[in-house]
Amino acid sequence: xxxxxxxxxxxxxxxxxxxxxxxxxxxxxxxxxxxxxxxxxxxxxxxxxxxxxxxxxxxxxxxxxxxxxxxxxxxxxxxxxxxxxxxxxxxxxxxxxxxxxxxxxxxxxxxxxxxxxxxxxxxxxxxxxxxxxxxxxxxxxxxxxxxxxxxxxxxxxxxxxxxxxxxxxxxxxxxxxxxxxxxxxxxxxxxxxxxxxxxxxxxxxxxxxxxxxxxxxxxxxxxxxxxxxxxxxxxxxxxxxxxxxxxxxxxxxxxxxxxxxxxxxxxxxxxxxxxxxxxxxxxxxxxxxxxxxxxxxxxxxxxxxxxxxxxxxxxxxxxxxxxxxxxxxxxxxxxxxxxxxxxxxxxxxxxxxxxxxxxxxxxxxxxxxxxxxxxxxxxxxxxxxxxxxxxxxxxxxxxxxxxxxxxxxxxxxxxxxxxxxxxxxxxxxxxxxxxxxxxxxxxxxxxxxxxxxxxxxxxxxxxxxxxxxxxxxxxxxxxxxxxxxxxxxxxxxxxxxx
Numbered sequence: 001x002x003x004x005x006x007x008x009x010x011x012x013x014x015x016x017x018x019x020x021x022x023x024x025x026x027x028x029x030x031x032x033x034x035x036x037x038x039x040x041x042x043x044x045x046x047x048x049x050x051x052x053x054x055x056x057x058x059x060x061x062x063x064x065x066x067x068x069x070x071x072x073x074x075x076x077x078x079x080x081x082x083x084x085x086x087x088x089x090x091x092x093x094x095x096x097x098x099x100x101x102x103x104x105x106x107x108x109x110x111x112x113x114x115x116x117x118x119x120x121x122x123x124x125x126x127x128x129x130x131x132x133x134x135x136x137x138x139x140x141x142x143x144x145x146x147x148x149x150x151x152x153x154x155x156x157x158x159x160x161x162x163x164x165x166x167x168x169x170x171x172x173x174x175x176x177x178x179x180x181x182x183x184x185x186x187x188x189x190x191x192x193x194x195x196x197x198x199x200x201x202x203x204x205x206x207x208x209x210x211x212x213x214x215x216x217x218x219x220x221x222x223x224x225x226x227x228x229x230x231x232x233x234x235x236x237x238x239x240x241x242x243x244x245x246x247x248x249x250x251x252x253x254x255x256x257x258x259x260x261x262x263x264x265x266x267x268x269x270x271x272x273x274x275x276x277x278x279x280x281x282x283x284x285x286x287x288x289x290x291x292x293x294x295x296x297x298x299x300x301x302x303x304x305x306x307x308x309x310x311x312x313x314x315x316x317x318x319x320x321x322x323x324x325x326x327x328x329x330x331x332x333x334x335x336x337x338x339x340x341x342x343x344x345x346x347x348x349x350x351x352x353x354x355x356x357x358x359x360x361x362x363x364x365x366x367x368x369x370x371x372x373x374x375x376x377x378x379x380x381x382x383x384x385x386x387x388x389x390x391x392x393x394x395x396x397x398x399x400x401x402x403x404x405x406x407x408x409x410x411x412x413x414x415x416x417x418x419x420x421x422x423x424x425x426x427x428x429x430x431x432x433x434x435x436x437x438x439x440x441x442x443x444x445x446x447x448x449x450x451x452x453x454x455x456x457x458x459x460x461x462x463x464x465x466x467x468x469x470x471x472x473x474x475x476x477x478x479x480x481x482x483x484x485x486x487x488x489x490x491x492x493x494x495x496x497x498x
Contacts, residue, residue, distance in 0.1 A: 034072035034249050036228065037221030041212050045077050045191065048210070052157045052189035053084040059180040059190045061165075064214030065345055065357055066296050067250025070193035073214070074161050077191050086189065087158040093168040095299045095344075101138055102145070104172035108160055138171050146178040157187035165194035166345065180208040195345035216247030225249060229256040230265060230272035238265070238274050244360050251293060251360055258289035293364045300344065304337050308346070312365040313377045313401070314394065317355045325388045326381040378402040386413040393425045400431050411436055415446050418453035430457045 035042060041062070048058040062070050074090070081088050091108025162168070162176075179190060217225065226234040226242055229252070234242075241259070245251035259265040259274060266275040297305060310327055311318055324334045338354060341347045348355050356362035366374065382398035385391060387409070396417075399410065406414065414421075414436055421429035433454045440447045 034069045034253070035076060036225040036249070037217045038069060038073065038214065041073060041214065042076060044210065044212055045073065046080055048189055048191070049077065049080045049084050049086060049159070052081075052159060052187050053086055055157070055187045057186060057188040057190075059176075059209045060192070060212055061209040062191065062193045062212040062214060063196050064193075065195055065248070067248045068214040068216070069249050070214060071163055073212075074163055074191060074193055077159070077161055081159045081161075081189070085157070086187075087156065088161060089158065090161040090163075092163040093165055093172070095167045098167060098169055100169055101171035102141070102169065102175070104162060104165070104168040105145070105160075105175055108162060139174070142171055142174045143178060146175050146182065157189070159189040159191065162190075162192045165192040166343070217249060217252070218247065222247050222252060225252050226256055226272070229253050230260065230267070232267045232270055232272040235271050235273035238272055241274050244363075246358060246360065248358060248360070251358070254289050254292045290364050290368050293361060294368065296344070296346065297365070300341060300346070301337075304340050307334065307337050308341060308365065309369060309373075310377055310381070311347075311354055312356070312362045313369070313374055313398075314381060315397070316359055316362065317353050318394070319391065320349075320352050320354060322385060322390045322394055323354060325390045326384045328384065375402050375404070379404060383410065386410055392417045392420050393428065396421050396425065396428045396432050400428055400435075405439055406432075406436050411440070411446055415449050418450060422453055422457045426457045430454060433457070 045060065048060055051058050062073055064070050078088050078090060089108040091104060091106075091110075093104040093107070097103035165173075176190060176192065179188065222242070222245075223234055223239060226238060230238070238256075238259075242252050242255050245255055256265065264275050265272060267273075297308065300308075307323075307327065307329075311323055314323070314326070320331065320334060320338070324331050327334065329337075338347060338349060342349050345357055346361070348357060369377070378398040379402040382395050382402060385395035385398065395413075399406065414432060418429065418433065421432070433450050437447065437450055437454065440450070
Protein backbone atom coordinates (compact mmCIF):
# COMPACT_ATOMS: atom_id res chain seq x y z
CA UNK A 1 0.00 0.00 0.00
CA UNK A 2 1.45 3.36 -1.05
CA UNK A 3 2.08 5.81 1.77
CA UNK A 4 3.44 9.31 1.11
CA UNK A 5 6.75 10.01 2.79
CA UNK A 6 8.12 13.22 4.20
CA UNK A 7 10.45 13.65 1.23
CA UNK A 8 11.13 17.35 0.78
CA UNK A 9 14.46 17.67 -1.02
CA UNK A 10 13.06 17.80 -4.56
CA UNK A 11 11.14 20.80 -5.94
CA UNK A 12 7.70 19.87 -7.22
CA UNK A 13 6.09 21.06 -10.44
CA UNK A 14 4.49 24.42 -9.86
CA UNK A 15 7.23 25.66 -7.54
CA UNK A 16 10.47 27.54 -8.05
CA UNK A 17 13.80 26.25 -6.89
CA UNK A 18 17.48 26.79 -7.42
CA UNK A 19 20.40 24.52 -6.71
CA UNK A 20 23.07 27.02 -7.67
CA UNK A 21 24.62 26.82 -4.21
CA UNK A 22 25.35 23.13 -4.73
CA UNK A 23 26.87 23.61 -8.16
CA UNK A 24 23.98 21.94 -9.99
CA UNK A 25 21.68 23.24 -12.66
CA UNK A 26 19.17 25.86 -11.50
CA UNK A 27 15.60 24.83 -12.32
CA UNK A 28 12.37 26.72 -12.15
CA UNK A 29 8.88 25.45 -12.81
CA UNK A 30 6.05 27.95 -13.09
CA UNK A 31 2.64 28.28 -14.67
CA UNK A 32 4.13 29.37 -17.99
CA UNK A 33 6.18 26.16 -18.13
CA UNK A 34 3.28 23.86 -17.34
CA UNK A 35 1.20 25.56 -20.06
CA UNK A 36 3.74 25.02 -22.83
CA UNK A 37 1.86 23.68 -25.82
CA UNK A 38 -1.53 24.94 -24.59
CA UNK A 39 -1.90 27.96 -26.89
CA UNK A 40 -5.36 27.06 -28.19
CA UNK A 41 -6.69 26.29 -24.71
CA UNK A 42 -5.41 29.60 -23.34
CA UNK A 43 -6.97 31.47 -26.27
CA UNK A 44 -10.34 29.87 -25.56
CA UNK A 45 -10.14 30.88 -21.90
CA UNK A 46 -9.15 34.44 -22.76
CA UNK A 47 -12.15 34.67 -25.09
CA UNK A 48 -14.43 33.31 -22.35
CA UNK A 49 -13.17 35.90 -19.86
CA UNK A 50 -13.61 38.71 -22.42
CA UNK A 51 -17.14 37.54 -23.12
CA UNK A 52 -17.94 37.55 -19.39
CA UNK A 53 -16.43 41.02 -18.93
CA UNK A 54 -18.73 42.26 -21.69
CA UNK A 55 -21.81 40.92 -19.88
CA UNK A 56 -22.32 37.35 -21.17
CA UNK A 57 -21.84 34.15 -19.16
CA UNK A 58 -19.90 31.11 -20.33
CA UNK A 59 -19.24 27.64 -18.93
CA UNK A 60 -15.98 25.79 -19.65
CA UNK A 61 -14.98 22.27 -18.60
CA UNK A 62 -11.24 21.52 -18.85
CA UNK A 63 -10.53 17.79 -18.93
CA UNK A 64 -7.18 16.04 -18.71
CA UNK A 65 -5.39 13.36 -16.75
CA UNK A 66 -3.39 14.23 -13.66
CA UNK A 67 -0.38 16.40 -14.43
CA UNK A 68 -1.56 17.83 -17.75
CA UNK A 69 -1.85 21.41 -16.46
CA UNK A 70 -5.48 21.81 -15.39
CA UNK A 71 -4.64 23.72 -12.21
CA UNK A 72 -2.16 25.91 -14.09
CA UNK A 73 -4.90 26.66 -16.60
CA UNK A 74 -7.15 27.83 -13.75
CA UNK A 75 -4.28 30.02 -12.49
CA UNK A 76 -4.08 31.60 -15.92
CA UNK A 77 -7.86 32.08 -15.99
CA UNK A 78 -7.78 33.78 -12.58
CA UNK A 79 -5.02 36.15 -13.72
CA UNK A 80 -6.95 37.01 -16.88
CA UNK A 81 -10.11 37.65 -14.85
CA UNK A 82 -8.33 40.08 -12.53
CA UNK A 83 -6.84 41.96 -15.48
CA UNK A 84 -10.33 42.20 -17.02
CA UNK A 85 -12.12 43.33 -13.85
CA UNK A 86 -13.95 40.02 -13.31
CA UNK A 87 -14.35 39.03 -9.65
CA UNK A 88 -12.96 35.58 -8.87
CA UNK A 89 -14.43 32.87 -6.62
CA UNK A 90 -12.08 29.90 -6.52
CA UNK A 91 -12.39 26.53 -4.83
CA UNK A 92 -11.31 22.89 -4.98
CA UNK A 93 -13.27 19.67 -4.54
CA UNK A 94 -11.93 17.27 -1.94
CA UNK A 95 -12.11 13.46 -2.02
CA UNK A 96 -12.77 13.59 1.72
CA UNK A 97 -15.94 15.64 1.21
CA UNK A 98 -17.56 13.77 -1.65
CA UNK A 99 -20.53 12.95 0.54
CA UNK A 100 -20.93 16.44 2.03
CA UNK A 101 -23.64 18.31 0.07
CA UNK A 102 -22.49 21.59 -1.51
CA UNK A 103 -18.95 21.25 -0.09
CA UNK A 104 -17.31 21.97 -3.47
CA UNK A 105 -19.23 25.20 -4.03
CA UNK A 106 -18.78 26.26 -0.44
CA UNK A 107 -15.00 25.95 -0.86
CA UNK A 108 -15.10 28.87 -3.30
CA UNK A 109 -17.90 30.84 -1.64
CA UNK A 110 -15.71 31.20 1.44
CA UNK A 111 -13.48 33.44 -0.67
CA UNK A 112 -16.33 35.98 -1.02
CA UNK A 113 -17.02 37.48 2.44
CA UNK A 114 -19.28 40.18 0.96
CA UNK A 115 -21.55 37.60 -0.67
CA UNK A 116 -21.84 35.71 2.60
CA UNK A 117 -22.75 38.88 4.49
CA UNK A 118 -25.49 39.85 2.03
CA UNK A 119 -26.99 36.38 1.50
CA UNK A 120 -28.77 34.56 4.33
CA UNK A 121 -28.77 31.38 2.22
CA UNK A 122 -25.00 31.40 1.66
CA UNK A 123 -24.18 32.32 5.24
CA UNK A 124 -26.52 29.56 6.42
CA UNK A 125 -24.85 26.97 4.16
CA UNK A 126 -21.45 27.93 5.51
CA UNK A 127 -22.78 27.31 9.02
CA UNK A 128 -23.94 23.85 7.90
CA UNK A 129 -27.60 24.74 7.59
CA UNK A 130 -29.46 23.21 4.65
CA UNK A 131 -26.64 20.89 3.58
CA UNK A 132 -28.53 17.72 4.49
CA UNK A 133 -31.99 16.28 4.39
CA UNK A 134 -34.00 14.44 1.77
CA UNK A 135 -33.15 14.51 -1.95
CA UNK A 136 -36.14 16.83 -2.47
CA UNK A 137 -34.77 19.29 0.10
CA UNK A 138 -31.29 19.18 -1.46
CA UNK A 139 -32.85 19.82 -4.88
CA UNK A 140 -34.73 22.82 -3.50
CA UNK A 141 -31.59 24.20 -1.86
CA UNK A 142 -29.63 23.67 -5.07
CA UNK A 143 -32.18 25.61 -7.09
CA UNK A 144 -32.16 28.43 -4.56
CA UNK A 145 -28.35 28.50 -4.52
CA UNK A 146 -28.20 28.61 -8.33
CA UNK A 147 -30.61 31.55 -8.30
CA UNK A 148 -28.58 33.28 -5.59
CA UNK A 149 -25.35 32.93 -7.55
CA UNK A 150 -27.01 34.11 -10.76
CA UNK A 151 -28.36 37.32 -9.25
CA UNK A 152 -25.56 38.01 -6.78
CA UNK A 153 -24.25 41.56 -7.20
CA UNK A 154 -26.57 42.37 -10.09
CA UNK A 155 -24.76 42.61 -13.39
CA UNK A 156 -21.17 42.71 -12.11
CA UNK A 157 -19.12 40.05 -13.96
CA UNK A 158 -17.85 37.20 -11.80
CA UNK A 159 -16.04 33.89 -12.32
CA UNK A 160 -16.38 30.63 -10.41
CA UNK A 161 -13.20 28.57 -10.85
CA UNK A 162 -13.33 25.00 -9.52
CA UNK A 163 -10.50 22.47 -9.51
CA UNK A 164 -10.62 18.65 -9.15
CA UNK A 165 -14.31 18.50 -10.03
CA UNK A 166 -14.04 14.72 -10.44
CA UNK A 167 -14.09 14.64 -6.62
CA UNK A 168 -17.11 16.91 -6.28
CA UNK A 169 -20.20 16.14 -4.24
CA UNK A 170 -23.36 15.54 -6.27
CA UNK A 171 -25.23 18.56 -4.84
CA UNK A 172 -22.57 20.98 -6.12
CA UNK A 173 -22.69 19.29 -9.53
CA UNK A 174 -26.45 19.80 -9.53
CA UNK A 175 -26.04 23.53 -8.91
CA UNK A 176 -23.44 23.82 -11.68
CA UNK A 177 -25.69 21.91 -14.05
CA UNK A 178 -28.56 24.27 -13.27
CA UNK A 179 -26.32 27.30 -13.81
CA UNK A 180 -24.99 26.01 -17.12
CA UNK A 181 -28.52 25.59 -18.48
CA UNK A 182 -29.74 28.98 -17.26
CA UNK A 183 -29.57 31.28 -20.27
CA UNK A 184 -30.45 34.28 -18.10
CA UNK A 185 -27.63 33.93 -15.59
CA UNK A 186 -25.87 37.12 -16.71
CA UNK A 187 -22.09 37.69 -16.73
CA UNK A 188 -21.13 34.59 -14.73
CA UNK A 189 -18.16 32.58 -15.96
CA UNK A 190 -17.76 29.02 -14.71
CA UNK A 191 -14.51 27.20 -15.39
CA UNK A 192 -14.18 23.70 -13.93
CA UNK A 193 -11.26 21.28 -14.21
CA UNK A 194 -11.58 17.52 -13.93
CA UNK A 195 -9.93 14.28 -14.94
CA UNK A 196 -11.60 12.27 -17.70
CA UNK A 197 -14.24 10.02 -16.19
CA UNK A 198 -16.05 6.89 -17.43
CA UNK A 199 -19.27 8.90 -17.53
CA UNK A 200 -19.93 12.63 -18.04
CA UNK A 201 -20.08 14.86 -14.98
CA UNK A 202 -23.18 16.54 -16.36
CA UNK A 203 -25.98 15.07 -18.42
CA UNK A 204 -26.00 18.08 -20.71
CA UNK A 205 -22.26 18.76 -20.74
CA UNK A 206 -21.93 18.42 -24.49
CA UNK A 207 -24.60 21.04 -25.06
CA UNK A 208 -24.04 23.59 -22.32
CA UNK A 209 -20.31 23.34 -21.56
CA UNK A 210 -17.39 24.26 -23.77
CA UNK A 211 -15.13 21.21 -23.51
CA UNK A 212 -11.43 21.96 -23.35
CA UNK A 213 -9.25 18.85 -23.60
CA UNK A 214 -5.69 18.71 -22.28
CA UNK A 215 -3.97 15.74 -23.88
CA UNK A 216 -0.30 14.70 -23.89
CA UNK A 217 2.20 17.16 -25.34
CA UNK A 218 3.54 16.46 -28.80
CA UNK A 219 7.27 15.99 -29.40
CA UNK A 220 7.97 19.64 -30.17
CA UNK A 221 6.14 20.93 -27.09
CA UNK A 222 7.83 18.33 -24.90
CA UNK A 223 11.24 19.45 -26.15
CA UNK A 224 10.31 23.08 -25.43
CA UNK A 225 9.18 22.18 -21.91
CA UNK A 226 12.41 20.26 -21.24
CA UNK A 227 14.42 23.23 -22.53
CA UNK A 228 12.60 25.63 -20.19
CA UNK A 229 12.98 23.31 -17.20
CA UNK A 230 16.66 22.60 -17.80
CA UNK A 231 17.59 26.09 -19.01
CA UNK A 232 19.17 24.84 -22.23
CA UNK A 233 18.29 23.07 -25.45
CA UNK A 234 17.93 19.34 -24.68
CA UNK A 235 20.07 16.72 -26.37
CA UNK A 236 18.52 13.71 -28.07
CA UNK A 237 19.70 11.51 -25.20
CA UNK A 238 17.87 13.71 -22.65
CA UNK A 239 14.69 13.65 -24.73
CA UNK A 240 14.93 9.86 -24.89
CA UNK A 241 15.16 9.75 -21.09
CA UNK A 242 12.07 11.91 -20.53
CA UNK A 243 10.13 10.03 -23.22
CA UNK A 244 8.97 7.80 -20.35
CA UNK A 245 6.68 10.69 -19.35
CA UNK A 246 4.69 10.25 -22.60
CA UNK A 247 4.11 13.97 -22.90
CA UNK A 248 2.67 14.48 -19.40
CA UNK A 249 3.93 17.95 -18.33
CA UNK A 250 4.13 17.15 -14.62
CA UNK A 251 6.07 13.96 -15.24
CA UNK A 252 8.40 15.68 -17.73
CA UNK A 253 9.27 18.42 -15.23
CA UNK A 254 9.55 15.94 -12.35
CA UNK A 255 12.03 13.78 -14.28
CA UNK A 256 14.16 16.75 -15.38
CA UNK A 257 14.17 18.20 -11.85
CA UNK A 258 15.11 14.84 -10.38
CA UNK A 259 17.92 14.30 -12.89
CA UNK A 260 19.37 17.71 -12.08
CA UNK A 261 18.99 17.45 -8.33
CA UNK A 262 20.76 14.10 -8.25
CA UNK A 263 23.64 15.03 -10.54
CA UNK A 264 22.16 13.44 -13.62
CA UNK A 265 22.00 16.57 -15.78
CA UNK A 266 24.76 18.76 -17.16
CA UNK A 267 24.93 21.64 -19.64
CA UNK A 268 27.71 21.58 -22.21
CA UNK A 269 28.04 24.21 -24.95
CA UNK A 270 24.49 25.39 -24.34
CA UNK A 271 22.97 21.93 -24.54
CA UNK A 272 21.43 19.98 -21.66
CA UNK A 273 22.33 16.31 -21.62
CA UNK A 274 22.12 13.45 -19.11
CA UNK A 275 25.21 12.85 -17.01
CA UNK A 276 26.31 9.42 -15.78
CA UNK A 277 23.82 8.45 -13.09
CA UNK A 278 23.39 5.55 -10.65
CA UNK A 279 19.74 5.30 -11.65
CA UNK A 280 19.03 2.54 -14.14
CA UNK A 281 17.49 3.25 -17.52
CA UNK A 282 13.69 3.45 -17.32
CA UNK A 283 13.59 3.92 -13.55
CA UNK A 284 12.36 7.08 -11.85
CA UNK A 285 15.60 8.91 -11.00
CA UNK A 286 14.96 9.59 -7.30
CA UNK A 287 12.69 8.61 -4.41
CA UNK A 288 11.29 12.14 -4.36
CA UNK A 289 10.40 12.02 -8.05
CA UNK A 290 8.57 8.77 -7.34
CA UNK A 291 6.82 10.52 -4.44
CA UNK A 292 5.52 13.19 -6.81
CA UNK A 293 4.33 10.68 -9.41
CA UNK A 294 2.59 8.42 -6.88
CA UNK A 295 0.98 11.15 -4.80
CA UNK A 296 -2.39 10.75 -6.51
CA UNK A 297 -2.65 7.18 -5.20
CA UNK A 298 -2.65 8.36 -1.58
CA UNK A 299 -6.35 9.36 -1.71
CA UNK A 300 -7.48 5.87 -2.73
CA UNK A 301 -8.79 3.41 -0.12
CA UNK A 302 -6.22 0.95 1.22
CA UNK A 303 -7.97 -2.02 -0.42
CA UNK A 304 -7.76 -0.32 -3.83
CA UNK A 305 -4.05 0.44 -3.35
CA UNK A 306 -3.44 -3.23 -2.46
CA UNK A 307 -5.06 -4.30 -5.73
CA UNK A 308 -2.98 -1.82 -7.72
CA UNK A 309 0.22 -3.06 -6.09
CA UNK A 310 -0.53 -6.58 -7.29
CA UNK A 311 -1.55 -5.38 -10.75
CA UNK A 312 1.55 -3.23 -11.30
CA UNK A 313 3.94 -6.21 -11.18
CA UNK A 314 1.93 -8.21 -13.72
CA UNK A 315 2.76 -5.97 -16.67
CA UNK A 316 1.23 -3.10 -18.68
CA UNK A 317 -2.02 -4.99 -19.26
CA UNK A 318 -3.66 -7.79 -17.30
CA UNK A 319 -7.03 -9.47 -17.67
CA UNK A 320 -9.44 -9.01 -14.79
CA UNK A 321 -9.87 -12.79 -14.72
CA UNK A 322 -6.16 -13.34 -14.11
CA UNK A 323 -6.01 -10.54 -11.54
CA UNK A 324 -8.99 -11.99 -9.65
CA UNK A 325 -7.20 -15.34 -9.64
CA UNK A 326 -3.97 -13.85 -8.30
CA UNK A 327 -5.78 -11.95 -5.52
CA UNK A 328 -8.32 -14.70 -4.83
CA UNK A 329 -11.13 -12.16 -5.03
CA UNK A 330 -14.65 -12.59 -6.41
CA UNK A 331 -15.03 -10.84 -9.76
CA UNK A 332 -17.71 -8.50 -8.40
CA UNK A 333 -15.54 -7.36 -5.49
CA UNK A 334 -12.53 -6.80 -7.74
CA UNK A 335 -14.69 -4.87 -10.19
CA UNK A 336 -15.96 -2.63 -7.42
CA UNK A 337 -12.44 -1.82 -6.19
CA UNK A 338 -11.11 -1.16 -9.67
CA UNK A 339 -14.16 0.96 -10.40
CA UNK A 340 -12.97 3.37 -7.69
CA UNK A 341 -9.51 3.58 -9.28
CA UNK A 342 -11.05 4.05 -12.74
CA UNK A 343 -13.36 6.80 -11.46
CA UNK A 344 -10.27 8.64 -10.18
CA UNK A 345 -8.57 8.25 -13.54
CA UNK A 346 -5.75 6.02 -12.26
CA UNK A 347 -6.54 2.97 -14.42
CA UNK A 348 -8.51 2.10 -17.52
CA UNK A 349 -10.87 -0.87 -17.89
CA UNK A 350 -11.44 -2.00 -21.45
CA UNK A 351 -13.30 -5.21 -22.31
CA UNK A 352 -12.12 -7.09 -19.24
CA UNK A 353 -8.52 -5.82 -19.41
CA UNK A 354 -6.89 -3.51 -16.87
CA UNK A 355 -4.18 -1.01 -17.77
CA UNK A 356 -2.75 1.91 -15.83
CA UNK A 357 -3.62 5.34 -17.20
CA UNK A 358 0.09 6.03 -17.53
CA UNK A 359 2.73 3.30 -17.67
CA UNK A 360 5.24 5.51 -15.85
CA UNK A 361 2.82 5.42 -12.91
CA UNK A 362 2.73 1.61 -13.04
CA UNK A 363 6.49 1.23 -13.32
CA UNK A 364 7.11 3.75 -10.56
CA UNK A 365 4.74 1.91 -8.23
CA UNK A 366 6.48 -1.39 -9.03
CA UNK A 367 9.95 0.13 -8.53
CA UNK A 368 9.04 1.59 -5.13
CA UNK A 369 7.86 -1.75 -3.74
CA UNK A 370 10.50 -3.39 -1.55
CA UNK A 371 12.26 -6.19 -3.42
CA UNK A 372 10.92 -8.78 -0.98
CA UNK A 373 7.37 -7.60 -1.64
CA UNK A 374 7.82 -7.73 -5.43
CA UNK A 375 9.26 -11.23 -5.17
CA UNK A 376 6.39 -12.38 -2.96
CA UNK A 377 3.80 -10.88 -5.33
CA UNK A 378 5.40 -12.54 -8.36
CA UNK A 379 5.57 -15.89 -6.60
CA UNK A 380 1.98 -15.61 -5.36
CA UNK A 381 0.80 -14.70 -8.86
CA UNK A 382 2.75 -17.46 -10.58
CA UNK A 383 1.48 -20.14 -8.23
CA UNK A 384 -2.11 -18.94 -8.30
CA UNK A 385 -2.23 -18.73 -12.11
CA UNK A 386 -0.57 -22.13 -12.55
CA UNK A 387 -2.91 -23.76 -10.06
CA UNK A 388 -6.06 -22.22 -11.56
CA UNK A 389 -5.13 -22.63 -15.23
CA UNK A 390 -4.64 -18.91 -15.83
CA UNK A 391 -2.74 -17.37 -18.73
CA UNK A 392 0.36 -19.61 -18.91
CA UNK A 393 2.81 -17.01 -20.23
CA UNK A 394 1.85 -14.60 -17.44
CA UNK A 395 2.33 -17.37 -14.87
CA UNK A 396 5.74 -18.17 -16.37
CA UNK A 397 6.74 -14.50 -16.41
CA UNK A 398 5.88 -14.17 -12.72
CA UNK A 399 7.79 -17.32 -11.77
CA UNK A 400 10.87 -16.13 -13.68
CA UNK A 401 10.69 -12.76 -11.93
CA UNK A 402 10.32 -14.42 -8.52
CA UNK A 403 13.66 -16.19 -9.16
CA UNK A 404 12.96 -19.00 -6.71
CA UNK A 405 12.88 -22.76 -6.99
CA UNK A 406 9.86 -24.62 -8.36
CA UNK A 407 7.97 -27.02 -6.13
CA UNK A 408 6.51 -30.29 -7.37
CA UNK A 409 3.16 -28.82 -8.37
CA UNK A 410 4.85 -26.10 -10.42
CA UNK A 411 7.19 -28.63 -12.04
CA UNK A 412 4.19 -30.71 -13.08
CA UNK A 413 2.49 -27.58 -14.43
CA UNK A 414 5.61 -26.67 -16.41
CA UNK A 415 5.76 -30.10 -18.05
CA UNK A 416 2.10 -29.77 -19.04
CA UNK A 417 2.45 -26.26 -20.48
CA UNK A 418 6.00 -26.40 -21.88
CA UNK A 419 4.86 -26.76 -25.49
CA UNK A 420 2.53 -23.76 -25.19
CA UNK A 421 5.16 -21.64 -23.48
CA UNK A 422 7.79 -22.61 -26.04
CA UNK A 423 5.55 -21.37 -28.84
CA UNK A 424 4.32 -18.16 -27.14
CA UNK A 425 7.33 -16.97 -25.13
CA UNK A 426 10.38 -19.12 -25.88
CA UNK A 427 12.90 -17.04 -23.93
CA UNK A 428 10.88 -17.16 -20.76
CA UNK A 429 10.15 -20.85 -21.33
CA UNK A 430 13.87 -21.57 -21.70
CA UNK A 431 14.72 -19.73 -18.49
CA UNK A 432 12.06 -21.58 -16.56
CA UNK A 433 12.96 -24.99 -17.98
CA UNK A 434 16.66 -24.48 -17.22
CA UNK A 435 15.76 -23.58 -13.65
CA UNK A 436 13.57 -26.67 -13.36
CA UNK A 437 16.19 -29.02 -14.84
CA UNK A 438 18.83 -27.63 -12.51
CA UNK A 439 16.87 -29.06 -9.60
CA UNK A 440 15.88 -32.39 -11.19
CA UNK A 441 17.87 -35.60 -11.34
CA UNK A 442 18.20 -37.54 -14.61
CA UNK A 443 15.97 -40.21 -13.13
CA UNK A 444 13.05 -37.85 -12.41
CA UNK A 445 10.06 -38.57 -14.68
CA UNK A 446 9.87 -34.89 -15.63
CA UNK A 447 13.46 -34.58 -16.80
CA UNK A 448 13.10 -36.25 -20.22
CA UNK A 449 10.04 -34.27 -21.41
CA UNK A 450 11.50 -30.96 -20.17
CA UNK A 451 14.84 -31.66 -21.91
CA UNK A 452 12.97 -32.43 -25.13
CA UNK A 453 11.02 -29.18 -24.93
CA UNK A 454 14.16 -27.21 -24.07
CA UNK A 455 15.96 -28.61 -27.13
CA UNK A 456 13.15 -27.33 -29.30
CA UNK A 457 13.13 -23.90 -27.66
CA UNK A 458 16.90 -23.52 -27.93
CA UNK A 459 16.81 -24.51 -31.59
CA UNK A 460 14.38 -21.63 -32.07
CA UNK A 461 16.33 -19.06 -30.03
CA UNK A 462 20.02 -19.85 -30.66
CA UNK A 463 20.30 -17.25 -33.43
CA UNK A 464 19.14 -14.47 -31.09
CA UNK A 465 21.53 -12.30 -29.00
CA UNK A 466 22.56 -14.34 -25.99
CA UNK A 467 22.67 -13.12 -22.42
CA UNK A 468 22.99 -16.30 -20.41
CA UNK A 469 24.46 -19.68 -21.22
CA UNK A 470 22.72 -22.90 -20.44
CA UNK A 471 24.61 -24.48 -17.52
CA UNK A 472 27.20 -26.94 -18.85
CA UNK A 473 25.74 -29.96 -17.10
CA UNK A 474 22.37 -29.37 -18.73
CA UNK A 475 24.00 -28.69 -22.11
CA UNK A 476 25.73 -32.05 -21.93
CA UNK A 477 22.45 -33.80 -21.14
CA UNK A 478 20.89 -32.07 -24.13
CA UNK A 479 23.52 -33.54 -26.42
CA UNK A 480 26.50 -31.28 -25.80
CA UNK A 481 25.43 -28.03 -27.44
CA UNK A 482 28.07 -25.56 -26.30
CA UNK A 483 26.64 -22.82 -28.51
CA UNK A 484 23.14 -23.05 -27.13
CA UNK A 485 22.16 -19.79 -25.47
CA UNK A 486 19.22 -18.23 -23.82
CA UNK A 487 18.44 -14.61 -23.07
CA UNK A 488 17.75 -12.96 -19.76
CA UNK A 489 14.88 -10.95 -21.21
CA UNK A 490 11.44 -11.50 -19.76
CA UNK A 491 9.60 -9.21 -22.12
CA UNK A 492 8.22 -11.24 -24.98
CA UNK A 493 4.89 -12.15 -26.51
CA UNK A 494 2.72 -10.46 -23.93
CA UNK A 495 4.71 -11.40 -20.81
CA UNK A 496 5.99 -7.91 -20.14
CA UNK A 497 8.49 -7.12 -17.42
CA UNK A 498 7.21 -5.14 -14.48
